[in-house]
Amino acid sequence: MRSTGPRSTLADVAARAGVSKSLVSLVMRNEPGASAETRRRVLDAADELGYHPDRGARLLRSGRSRLLGVVFGIQHAFHADLVTALYTAARETGYELALSAVTPDRDETEATAGLLQDRCEALILLGPQTPTASLARLATRLPVVVLARGVRGAAVDVVHTADADGLHQAVDHLVQLGHRSIAHIDGGHAPGAAQRRRGYRDAMCRHALDRHTRIIRGGLTEEDGAAAARALLADPPTAVTVFNDRCATGVLDVLAHHGLKVPDDVSVVGYDDSRLARLAHVNLTTIAQDTATMTRLAVARAIDRVEGSTITHRDVVPPHLVVRSTTGPPTSP
Amino acid sequence: MRSTGPRSTLADVAARAGVSKSLVSLVMRNEPGASAETRRRVLDAADELGYHPDRGARLLRSGRSRLLGVVFGIQHAFHADLVTALYTAARETGYELALSAVTPDRDETEATAGLLQDRCEALILLGPQTPTASLARLATRLPVVVLARGVRGAAVDVVHTADADGLHQAVDHLVQLGHRSIAHIDGGHAPGAAQRRRGYRDAMCRHALDRHTRIIRGGLTEEDGAAAARALLADPPTAVTVFNDRCATGVLDVLAHHGLKVPDDVSVVGYDDSRLARLAHVNLTTIAQDTATMTRLAVARAIDRVEGSTITHRDVVPPHLVVRSTTGPPTSP
DNA sequence: ATGAAAGCGCTAACAA
């Protein structure tokens, strides 16, 4: 019983409400210029007909899609947080989001191409792996905002976290608790990993803990964290800062399996404050990226560009420490 | 430098090639009806102008978007797997996917409305919570396929897993290993939870293990699993089947923290075979949903409907057991 | 094989 009846149009709504198309157009766009009474009648008629404006026709006529393209990695928990915040940030701007996912079978180029076809007016790229040169080329075609990755050299707007600062805070916190033997499990070549590594090293230096500096090769996944933790088992530090929450989860897991108590035997600090960290049974001390601010900025930068700005911005948003239950004073000598 | 050059149109190409717009239209769509000579001239002109047809205008005129809308929950790991597979399934069909995410701030209604504006020709809903009545109403507007949830009563196509069968396999596996004391941590009101509960109960019955039947209230998250595991600690069974992998992860975590060895003290079986389960340090025995088949079916059903089919399908895809390292023979008496 | 003309559903400029 299929009643895929012909979709109702502006004209149908106009006829039903007994007004002109222009008036319906105004009302649907929330523009001023229609009486309250008319507005109500139009809205009712639209509702009864299940009317939804045709974005294609709208774009054709106005030459504007009012669409912001978002490229994100569908497996990344942190990207999920960012997309969630992006929807919120875009809500009151008059622009909508068009999502395009990167999957194991679908690379960034493909994801981007799809959005270009949809006539997005600007692109927001989450932690893109695309080389700077390609980014620059893309930016000649439309405004591009890179979010959560501190790329350099391309004429694109960038919004990212002060990653080194994040690790300063992590190390300061641990030192304040009395730790000296603090290791860092890094993120390899992942976006931000180099800065976090540097932040760790600098902070250790600042506390005159140079000789305790110890960097273990990690990665972005639970598995990478697990492997790194096993490497640490022979001679465990009293505390460890980890590249991100996912990786830290792997660390916690291996520690638990080997009978090491957290935080009594080893304190652990993650990074991202992803949903993962907030789970009651994980309850991970971590460095929170300010996703609300970052996404608000990203959307604002994109819209600025769409509306003609030619200024290239680079916004570095400070992170902050969230103390939960995986850090405490060292109990061993 | 932004090259905001005005996009060239069909008319531009026609003028340059010295032919009519109709001819250019034919050539661009590779339709017969133009001489080889004309074809070449048109193609050359188009190339010189860097012309690309406007998808919006094309769809406006022809009334087709060739777009399949997908509504998914951005924080559901399993939905990420499904979306990944959907992209693959749609690849060779001539249809494209339009994604719309459900977030804590953006409900299914809103997500759906966005896709309606994009003029998607059909909708694929992943594990929708929308009540049956609303689903039915939506289905009068356009073809709707519900994926990964066995809704009943609405005139929509449904593709889901034989959930009860999955738990039969899990219990059979455990019984074969020698377990008798097998508990089930359920999913509460989550989609599929009732069927999995029933599958567990039936299988226990079939093995004459009725008096060992023991159902603990769980949920979909790690946290739910952790809570359920704690409830089990006082009198642990030798094996437990869990609603899904996420929840199972919480179970594993609590068991490890309390010194119970898996699988020596307790065997654990998850559900979904999500990326989580495949991680080397988790390596969870689980019931795999056949995402490739499910998504291929979902896309096929959607396209069938778009192309005029009026048959309502209900596809129930069998799951299969994946044995990894969280199950083994019981060691305690 | 080619072209002229009529819209698709909408918005913007202008009239009333």
Added chain:
DNA sequence: TTGTTAGCGCTTTCAT
């Protein structure tokens, strides 16, 4: 405040 008109870039008759 409201209605009228003229297209946006394209496909689709229907002529030629």
